[in-house]
Amino acid sequence: MGLTRRQFLKWAGVTSVGAVVFNGCRVPDHEIQIQSPVELPEDLVTGRDNYYATVAQVGSGSEGLLVRVMEGRAKKVEGNPDYPLNTGKHHIRAEAMLQATYHPDRIKSPMVRIAKGGPFRAIGWPEALERLTKILSNADSASVLLASGPTRGKLADVTKRFATGYGAQMLGFDPIDQAVLRASIKNIYGQNALPDFDIARADFIMSFGADFLGTWIDPTHFMRGYGEFRQGEGRERGHLVHIDSRYSVTAAAADEWKYITPGSEGLLALSMAHTIISEGIGDRAAALALTGGNLNHLSNYAVSKVASQIGMSAEGIQDLARKFAGTRGRALAIGGGSAGAHTNGVFNLTAIYALNYLVGSVNVPGGVIFNPPGSQSRIDGAPLRDWKAALAAMRSGEIKVLLLRDANIVHGLSAELKVTEALDDLETIVSFSSFLDETTSRADLILPGHTPLEEWGTDVPDVGPGYRTVAFQQPVINRFRDTMAFGDVLIQIAGELGNSMPWNSMRDAVRADARDLHATNRGSVTQPTFEEFWKRSLERGGWWDQGDTVSGVPTPPVLPRTPVQAQLAGDSSVFPLHLVPFESHSIGTGQYAHLPWAQAVPDPITTVAWSTWVEVNPKTAEGLKLKQDDVVTLESASGGFISVPVYVNPATPPDVVSVPIGQGHEQFTTYAAGRGSNILDILAQNEDSDTGSLAWAGTRVRMTKTNTRVGLPKLEGIQEPRQLPGEPVIVVFKPGEADHGSH
Amino acid sequence: MATQTKPQSATDRSEAFKWSMVIDLDRCTGCEACVVACQSENNVPINEESAFIEGRAIQWIRVERYWEGEWPDIKARFIPVLCQHCENAPCEPVCPVYATYHNTEGLNVQVYNRCVGTRYCGNNCPYHARSFNYWEPVWPEDLRNQLNPDVTVRSRGVMEKCSMCVQRIRRSTRSKTPNDVPDGSFDPACVQACPTSAMTFGNLNNPDSKVSKLQDDERKYHVFEHLGTAPTVMYLKQVDTHGA
Known part of the structure; x- marks a missing residue:
């Protein structure tokens, strides 16, 4: 039978339509690779990834980390499953720390101020180290103050040795010390x-x-x-x-x-x-x-x-x-x-x-x-009492040179203490920080340090797992900018000043500690040779000994017979509200405010991000004719005040207002500067009677409505919740009840 | 050097794997470690302040907070919400260009280069699990160093959502049989980060997996179960001893 032109076209049409229809019934499974180009064609070569174990101080915590590195760049921070404290998990701050390394506003090289109050000029490391040596050689060592953020492990040891060897004073700084x-x-x-x-x-x-x-x-x-x-x-x-x-x-x-x-x-x-x-x-x-x-x-x-x-x-x-x-x-x-x-x-x-x-x-x-006492040094945040004395010494000229590392005292101490004026009285400020925060921006010389992913160190956790633990910090990537580890600077400068330390670098110092651990021949890593021990310990992220514990129960002391009452700052008739500041779960007390991930993660209770707010009870707000997003001023007896938008929080007690700590930076990168208010500025400078620490929860305030409103950036309300009748989003289980209650 | 492996057939993989997640609300503290881990792993754009104010924040997983009661008898409850990877997904039939579909392993998949940005899928998702790229995502040059090379950066005009870290699934299961993929051998970024282990991920086709065993838990429920979407993500009810 012959095939007519009409028949051919009919068959061709049916076949084409069939091909389209049947092919369309199921999407080829390899389409999924569009989301994830893991399986690339042969002619495209992707990088190979490696995971390196290290440790980082996250707030006061200690987190063992595994960092995914690809083509020399750190891609992802994950928890180290071996590390006894976080066992494979990690905090949002640890994740966000990755952005410190690749931060666009990170200081790119050493800098010196051309003249007092003038702009910075980039210099090389030889010149920076020479200038630092000269500053310290010329200064009376007793007039030098070394201020450091809370530090543990080998870096704390090196820092303390340097201060002691040189004869400088030393203070740790933490806005909320322990x-x-x-x-x-x-x-x-x-x-x-x-x-x-x-x-x-x-x-x-x-x-x-x-x-x-x-x-x-x-x-x-x-x-x-x-x-x-x-x-x-x-x-x-x-x-x-x-x-x-x-x-x-x-x-x-x-x-x-x-x-x-x-x-x-x-x-x-x-x-x-x-x-x-x-x-x-x-x-x-x-x-x-x-x-x-x-x-x-x-x-x-x-x-x-x-x-x-x-x-x-x-x-x-x-x-x-x-x-x-x-x-x-x-x-x-x-x-x-x-x-x-x-x-x-x-x-x-x-x-x-x-x-x-x-x-x-x-x-x-x-x-x-109980945890075994750490065999290594630790630099804790010093109480407010000590910092008041240090500021007085700066004003009197007793302290002339300030060396700073991650101690942003301009933001972290109250404005009432007039820190900037005290800094103006100094002859020289040298900073080792990686970012231009409010304090570092006043420095005369900046020797920018590495980020935690780039340097050697150890950590002996503050709250350990109940047995001796030493974590190893190793550089998982090469330095991204022209920076130098703070510990290496101190070791090198100590030699120049004639107070040589027993090591040539932080790596040497860490290896020396590792040798001591190897010599114990016990714990999580035991190897016949030191080099094998060193390699295995770095792979695992540290060394810990479950047999090294503290035993026994001490005899309790006699408790005080007489109550000690809290002294709140501010007359309750003038300042009727109790101010309870709190640390932000993401940006801490402000030390992580420069990290966009930390800024952008909503506060769990209010869902607010990128901002400061004051939490007010609904009835209190109603009494003051306040609504959500109204801006109020909070004023304390110290005379300081801040302006903040209201978040009406149904869980806030009626006579309490709460404000997160951490924002209100004037500087500290584009992600932090000019954002929110610094609640630390209005806290009364009362101290704990025993230690001299800041009584940061002991201030009364008054709240006054302004005529301003702002839109609080928050997750809540972005989309209309779809609540179905009788179908709650969160279902609760009440033990013993057959018909479980629901929300 | 990358090697080309013979892809398994759709039928093979459908019998081998059916991915699922279980979230125990009694363990969840609302800490949001999952949120940031997801952003990092999946190249989710940085949500600037304006994104929150304008209602354009992109989160593949978010933690919702609900209030219950009044002061002083008040309770905040948290629930992590992500794409529920529904078996009867309302987002799928409304896509005019087949950019979202159900794959053979139980995942609701988004094909970025097919998406033309109608946003019908987002409108039809009862869980608000989908986010639209109203702008071209921008990272400062230095921050681009941290981008995950395994995940496509989405462009303006494209819908995106949780993929259950399909890149990790691919890496861990390609050319493997279920026996070669032990339960717990890999996790999506959110599950991996969760400090309280509130989230569990695994293969429902493996009767010994944790997610399979949790199917029998008396606290099990699905969000909006009556809609008939048959989510693959399952929750365990929060225990409330109040008044008990």
């Missing part, structure tokens, strides 16, 4: 190292002011335990009670959140102790020790005397005490943060940590676990 916590732990447990908190194995946790799941000390480590505390296999779900004057992430996670009068946390703890002791439901030996043998020793803290002072009912205190002491498993008390940020900070925290004795939770699983 001196009160350290003093309290020393008081109550006799320990120099901060202990670990075994959250994973605790059954009942009472935390006082410590936002341990958000910002306190090492949240990643504590969150590792928290996941197990909630839903760990083979255990019952733990119960968390959080006492705080602000509704934090930890408060949100808690089964019970209790608000008490700010500064009265110690009274609550001792009132609970009194109940436990008088009802005989705690450890009797501990009770006798804590009371000096007189079980009526704590009678000043009877619930009837304390309840009205702290804003809780007597029954409420007794109920907490009975639940804490009567829990079937292990109870644990944790204190810190705002509870220690008052003039009676040490009193508060000492009382809180004493509770652990009464329930037998000292140095046992599920309780407080």
Whole structure:
């Protein structure tokens, strides 16, 4: 049969349509590669990636990291599964740290100021080191102050050796230092190292002011335990009670959140102790020790005397005490943060940590676990008292030269202290920071340092895992800019000044420490030769020895018979609101404000990003005719004030306002400058009576409406939530109820 | 040097893998480690302040916060929300150019070079899991060094959303049988970062995987289950002992 032209066209048409239709029924699976060009054609060659283990100080925490490196560039920061503290997980700050290395505003080379107040000029390292040597040679060493951010491990050791060898004064700087916590732990447990908190194995946790799941000390480590505390296999779900004057992430996670009068946390703890002791439901030996043998020793803290002072009912205190002491498993008390940020900070925290004795939770699983004292140095943030003295010495001319490393005192100390004026009185300021923050921008000479991904070091974690741990920091990439590690600068300059250190570089110094660890022939890495030990330790990210622990339970001290009250700054009739500042979960106290990822991640409670806000209770806002986004001024008795937009927060107590710390930079890169307000500027400069630390939660303020409104940048409200009737987004499970409640 | 391997057939992979995620709301603290890890891994543009104010922030995973009650008896609850990779995905049939479809491994896939930016898929997604690139994403030159070479940078006019880190899936499973891919051998960036281990990822076709075992958990639920979208992402209810 012949094929006509018409038939041919018909068949051709049907075939073409069929081809299109049938091919369209299923998308070729390789289309997925459009999203992810992992499997490239043969003629395209992608880079090979390598993972390097290192460690970084993230806030006060210590995080073992694995960094993905491709073609000489760090691509991704991940947690090191081997490292005992974060076991494969990491904090948002650790992730964001990657952006410090590739930050567009990073200082690219050493710089010198052409004239006082003039512009900077780029110079080479030989000239920079020569200038530094000359400055230090010409100066009276006693008139030199070396100010450093909190530092641990080998770099702290090198820094201290340098200061001692040269004869300079040294101060650590941290806007929210941990001196009160350290003093309290020393008081109550006799320990120099901060202990670990075994959250994973605790059954009942009472935390006082410590936002341990958000910002306190090492949240990643504590969150590792928290996941197990909630839903760990083979255990019952733990119960968390959080006492705080602000509704934090930890408060949100808690089964019970209790608000008490700010500064009265110690009274609550001792009132609970009194109940436990008088009802005989705690450890009797501990009770006798804590009371000096007189079980009526704590009678000043009877619930009837304390309840009205702290804003809780007597029954409420007794109920907490009975639940804490009567829990079937292990109870644990944790204190810190705002509870220690008052003039009676040490009193508060000492009382809180004493509770652990009464329930037998000292140095046992599920309780407080002691850490071996670090064999290496640590530079802690010095108390405000010391910084006031240092500023006075700058003004008097006693201090003439300031060496700075990651110590942004212009932003981190209150404007009331007039830091900039004190800096103007100095002859020379030398900075080793990588960014032009408010303090470094006043320097005469800048020798920019490496970022954590580029340098050698070690870390002995502040809160260790309960056994000796030394993490190794190695450069995972070559330096991206013309920078030099701070430790290497100090080692080199020390030699020039005639105070040579026993090493030629930070790498040598770290290797020397590694040799000591190798010689122990124990711990997580043991190898016959040092070179094998060195290689294996670097691969694993460090060395730790689960057998090197602290044993025994100390004898508790006698608790104070007389209550110590918090002194709040500001007359309540003029300044009716209690100001509770809090550390940002992403930008910290401002040290991470230059990192765009840290800026852009919304605050968990308010969902606000990139900004400062004041959290106000809805009824308080209504009373002041305030609405969301209205700008108000907050004024303290110090005379300082800031302007901030209102976030109406239903969880804020009526007589409290809360403001995040960290913004309000005048400089510190394009991502931080000119953004928000610095709440530290209006805090009263009251100190904890024992340590001299800033009582940062002890200020009263008044709030005044302005005629301005701004749009707060926040995630909340970007899209209309699609709530379906009877179909909640978050469903809750109420144990014992057949028909589970829902939100 | 990259090597070319013979692709497995669609049928092979569909029988081998069905990817799923389980999120335990009782472990989640709302810390947002998942959010930043996702941004880093997937080259999600930096959300400048204006992006939040104008309602244009792009997040492949976000943490939503819901209030319950009034002070002092108040509770904030958190839920990480990402593409639910629905089996009956409302976003798929409305795409006029087949830019979004369901692949053989249970993933809802977005093909960037097909997308013409109608945004029908975004409108039809009940979970608001999709984000549109209203502008060309811009990174300062230095910050481009950190971009993940395994992930395409999307351009202006293109819809984007969670891919469950398909690049990691590809790297870890190409030319492999399920036996060669042990449970937990790799994770999407969000799961990997989550400090409380609230997120679990795995292969539902592997009966021994954690995600398979969690299907029987009494706290299991899907968000908006009655819509019939059959999400592959599953949640475990938050335990509330209040008043218990």
